[in-house]
Amino acid sequence: MANNSSHITDYKVLTRVLLVLMFLTFLTISVTSYNLAAFTVTIALLIAGVKSFLVLSYFMHLKYESLLLRILVSIVFVLFALIVLITFIDYSYR
Amino acid sequence: MTHNTVDKIEYVSFLEHKGKYKGLFSWIFATDHKRIALLYLYAIATFFFVGAILGLLMRLELIAPGETIMKPQTYNGIFTVHGIIMIFMVVIPGLSAVFGNFFLPILIGAKDVAFPKLNLFSWWVFIFGSVLAVASQFMKDGPPDTGWTFYAPYSTATGTNVIMATTAAFVLGFSSILTGLNFLVTIHQMRAPGMKFFNMPLFPWAIYATAWIQLLATPIIGITLLMLIAERLFGIGFFDPNLGGDPILFQHLFWIYSHPAVYVMILPAMGVITEIIPTFCQRRVYGYKAIALSSVAIAGVGFLVWGHHMYTSGMSNQARWFFSLLTFVVAVPSAIKVFNWLSTMYKGSIDLKPPFLYAVSFIFLFIIGGTTGLLLGSVATNVQVHDTAFIVAHFHYIIFGGMGFAFFAAIHYWLPKMYGKMYNFKRANIAWAIIFVGFNLLYFPQFILGFQGMPRRYFDYLPQFQTGEVISSIGGFILVSGLILMVYNLVMGVRKGEPSPANPWNGSTLEWQIPSPPSIENFDEAPVIKKNPYDYN
Numbered sequence: 001m002a003n004n005s006s007h008i009t010d011y012k013v014l015t016r017v018l019l020v021l022m023f024l025t026f027l028t029i030s031v032t033s034y035n036l037a038a039f040t041v042t043i044a045l046l047i048a049g050v051k052s053f054l055v056l057s058y059f060m061h062l063k064y065e066s067l068l069l070r071i072l073v074s075i076v077f078v079l080f081a082l083i084v085l086i087t088f089i090d091y092s093y094r
Numbered sequence: 095m096t097h098n099t100v101d102k103i104e105y106v107s108f109l110e111h112k113g114k115y116k117g118l119f120s121w122i123f124a125t126d127h128k129r130i131a132l133l134y135l136y137a138i139a140t141f142f143f144v145g146a147i148l149g150l151l152m153r154l155e156l157i158a159p160g161e162t163i164m165k166p167q168t169y170n171g172i173f174t175v176h177g178i179i180m181i182f183m184v185v186i187p188g189l190s191a192v193f194g195n196f197f198l199p200i201l202i203g204a205k206d207v208a209f210p211k212l213n214l215f216s217w218w219v220f221i222f223g224s225v226l227a228v229a230s231q232f233m234k235d236g237p238p239d240t241g242w243t244f245y246a247p248y249s250t251a252t253g254t255n256v257i258m259a260t261t262a263a264f265v266l267g268f269s270s271i272l273t274g275l276n277f278l279v280t281i282h283q284m285r286a287p288g289m290k291f292f293n294m295p296l297f298p299w300a301i302y303a304t305a306w307i308q309l310l311a312t313p314i315i316g317i318t319l320l321m322l323i324a325e326r327l328f329g330i331g332f333f334d335p336n337l338g339g340d341p342i343l344f345q346h347l348f349w350i351y352s353h354p355a356v357y358v359m360i361l362p363a364m365g366v367i368t369e370i371i372p373t374f375c376q377r378r379v380y381g382y383k384a385i386a387l388s389s390v391a392i393a394g395v396g397f398l399v400w401g402h403h404m405y406t407s408g409m410s411n412q413a414r415w416f417f418s419l420l421t422f423v424v425a426v427p428s429a430i431k432v433f434n435w436l437s438t439m440y441k442g443s444i445d446l447k448p449p450f451l452y453a454v455s456f457i458f459l460f461i462i463g464g465t466t467g468l469l470l471g472s473v474a475t476n477v478q479v480h481d482t483a484f485i486v487a488h489f490h491y492i493i494f495g496g497m498g499f500a501f502f503a504a505i506h507y508w509l510p511k512m513y514g515k516m517y518n519f520k521r522a523n524i525a526w527a528i529i530f531v532g533f534n535l536l537y538f539p540q541f542i543l544g545f546q547g548m549p550r551r552y553f554d555y556l557p558q559f560q561t562g563e564v565i566s567s568i569g570g571f572i573l574v575s576g577l578i579l580m581v582y583n584l585v586m587g588v589r590k591g592e593p594s595p596a597n598p599w600n601g602s603t604l605e606w607q608i609p610s611p612p613s614i615e616n617f618d619e620a621p622v623i624k625k626n627p628y629d630y631n
């Protein structure tokens with residue numbers, strides 16, 4: 001429990017992140033009006049991925065945590081991406 | 095922690111420790127990891143016997159062709175309930191909740207888990223989920239008849255209590271997630287001074303890998319079961335082809351959790367075996383790092399092989415090829431462990447005490463289960479035996495022959511530490527022999543029946559299968575009588591057995607360096623670790 005000192009993020013940064021998140025939400029909705037065929041899910045997941053990256057790094061302070069913790073969380077995302085990818089080995093060849 | 099040298103207070107074990115509450119409340123509101131472990135033990139042992147009785151009822155039904163003791167619908171209910179109880183309430187929590195809770199903190203030199211109150215909460219959630227699961231059997235629509243796999247679209251259409259049973263599985267999943275999270279933080283934050291990751295005993299390593307699976311995979315089954323419930327209530331169309339859904343999506347989501355769940359069951363079992371073998375051979379474990387890292391490898395690769403349950407479900411050919419390849423890859427780390435156990439035994443001074451007998455039979459049965467698993471991992475042979483009794487046999491060799499025997503090995507190994515009493519060896523050996531014979535008689539014929547085409551989950555069969563079915567049923571009764579003798583022996587040991595010394599097996603890990611049963615704080619002073627845990631020579 002050595003580095004328990006919590007980092008304080010500037011309100012300006014948080015507001016900017018919030019605006020980006022709102023923009024991305026708007027983007028998620030607006031791309032549904034285009035027919036992207038097979039890429040519909042890919043695009044939606046990519047935007048969601050960027051959003052969760054922002055939330056984790058800024059709102060959940062992962063950006064200021066130890067390297068080990070950041071690596072562990074990244075592994076989870078890599079695993080999740082792999083699982084989605086592998087599922088689509090089925091869907092894209094069926 | 096200096097006062098203990100001046101006035102030596104009389105030793106009080108965790109069993110006699112006086113806390114805030116008295117009597118029953120001192121148990122069900124206990125935050126001590128050892129008491130919570132025993133709470134899990136009693137609950138899980140009870141559920142195990144309920145599940146076993148349901149299994150026996152199925153064996154009775156199958157002792158002769160045609161209707162023997164129950165109607166087909168009852169049979170469907172019974173195999174479903176047997177599955178739900180055994181999987182979600184016995185084998186998934188089993189080793190990690192009982193022995194993980196009791197021995198993980200001790201083995202890493204900690205006083206307790208990282209979040210003791212959360213630990214108690216997990217137990218309560220587990221009990222709540224279990225009550226829901228049992229209740230789903232008695233509610234007015236009748237027990238669910240989908241099998242424990244809840245496959246859509248049947249599970250979206252059947253009139254039985256599917257919603258309640260899936261809610262129960264959902265709640266039980268929460269307990270599993272919280273336990274996993276607790277253990278992860280415990281291992282990262284609570285290790286004794288000097289205990290690096292590669293100084294940890296191998297049971298904590300196995301629990302570590304398991305905890306990651308519990309934390310990451312369980313939410314997926316949670317969401318899947320919620321989707322199933324939503325489908326039933328609102329007809330959304332996730333899985334039902336009539337509504338534009340895809341039933342294979344359910345199988346993907348279900349097995350993305352349920353294959354890793356197999357490793358939640360078997361990894362701690364391998365961890366237990368890895369503790370027992372060096373002790374009863376008095377030899378340093380062979381290939382420490384290989385065993386530790388193979389647990390992590392199994393957990394990692396185990397996430398990517400779920401499709402081997404779906405070769406015949408209409409999945410794409412490319413996906414089948416891919417899953418088959420990875421299934422063969424994941425067999426490698428398991429085999430590494432087996433070779434390491436055998437090499438540890440080689441030239442050791444082997445002591446055939448009851449825990450070791452169970453550990454060796456674990457290896458024997460696990461090899462049968464594992465190699466028949468390869469037969470199922472290969473697409474061509476899988477198509478032949480899919481959904482036959484062969485699957486039932488393979489599965490029980492892994493889960494019962496593996497996790498079950500490891501659980502029995504663990505209880506015979508650690509009972510003297512947990513209660514400070516010793517059981518009768520002779521009776522333990524006889525019980526082991528009966529269980530081992532009964533187990534093989536029960537499940538081995540099902541390999542052959544499966545090859546001959548006997549489907550699984552069938553209430554009736556053609557006369558040609560009767561010999562095998564009868565042998566299997568006889569084995570079932572032998573097995574259960576062995577289990578009763580084993581439990582009787584253990585209970586008698588706890589109640590009337592000889593007091594056990596602190597280190598009855600001459601073990602080298604930390605739990606054997608403290609009194610039996612341990613005190614509420616485990617250690618008077620935090621131990622300082624300087625060497626590998628398995629130093630015998």
Ligand SMILES: [Cu+2]
Pocket residue numbers: 352353356399400402403
């Ligand atoms: Cu599997």
